Amino acid sequence: MSTQILWFATRGAGIVSMLLFTAVVVLGVITTMRWQSDRWPRFLTVELHRTISLLSVVFLVVHILTAILDPFTNLGLAAALVPFASSYRPLWVGLGVLSVYLGVAVLVTSLLRERVGLRLWRAVHWLAYASWPLALVHSIGSGSDATATWMLAVDALCVVPVAIAVAWRLIYARGSNRSVLTSVAEPGRGA
Ligand code: HEM
Numbered sequence: 001m002s003t004q005i006l007w008f009a010t011r012g013a014g015i016v017s018m019l020l021f022t023a024v025v026v027l028g029v030i031t032t033m034r035w036q037s038d039r040w041p042r043f044l045t046v047e048l049h050r051t052i053s054l055l056s057v058v059f060l061v062v063h064i065l066t067a068i069l070d071p072f073t074n075l076g077l078a079a080a081l082v083p084f085a086s087s088y089r090p091l092w093v094g095l096g097v098l099s100v101y102l103g104v105a106v107l108v109t110s111l112l113r114e115r116v117g118l119r120l121w122r123a124v125h126w127l128a129y130a131s132w133p134l135a136l137v138h139s140i141g142s143g144s145d146a147t148a149t150w151m152l153a154v155d156a157l158c159v160v161p162v163a164i165a166v167a168w169r170l171i172y173a174r175g176s177n178r179s180v181l182t183s184v185a186e187p188g189r190g191a
Helices: 004-030 042-069 074-083 090-111 118-123 127-142 149-172 179-183
Strands: none
Touching: 004 042, 004 127, 004 149, 042 074, 042 090, 074 090, 090 118, 090 127, 127 149
């Protein structure tokens, strides 16, 4: 029974992490694009982007810890730390580990933004665009629910908003990275 609980917790926390991570990416793009309206000021997007990213870390920690502890997957600590070292679905779990490393780099440089400087922060922040698809492919490849209709709906709920946001970003923001990302890093500027 306790094994079942761990398995449900791994899957549940993984799905919530994926949805929150999706929201973080979309809100990041909206922030970068400086979109706002009378009802939705820009600071709200910036704050949500930050808060949801921290919340997603909480669910991700639960996801990883329960995956390590679940005796069925028999993952062990090394598999969660070393990419592709897992005996359980090594490729797919390995992509999840890589996604976490990229995400951690983005998170840490964001928390230490004042210290690392804008140039490095900006360069590392681009890794978020690689971390998200790695997490998605990991969830589709290693998840027990990957073929369930409701899980396909969850996947669509992740893919469609990110695809729209990235397309919007690519079409309308070409050539304006510097000023836009500067204003994200220093919210007082250019708002
Ligand atoms: C150290 C990194 C990670 C490890 C060790 C890990 C481990 C696992 C394992 C073992 C499974 C299979 C669970 C099952 O039997 O169904 C799984 C599935 C999943 N993981 Fe991860 N994961 C990691 C990172 C991530 C990240 C970064 C995300 C998303 C932000 C994520 C989201 C998911 C999702 C959505 C599933 C599918 C759950 C389901 O099908 O119900 N994982 N993960």
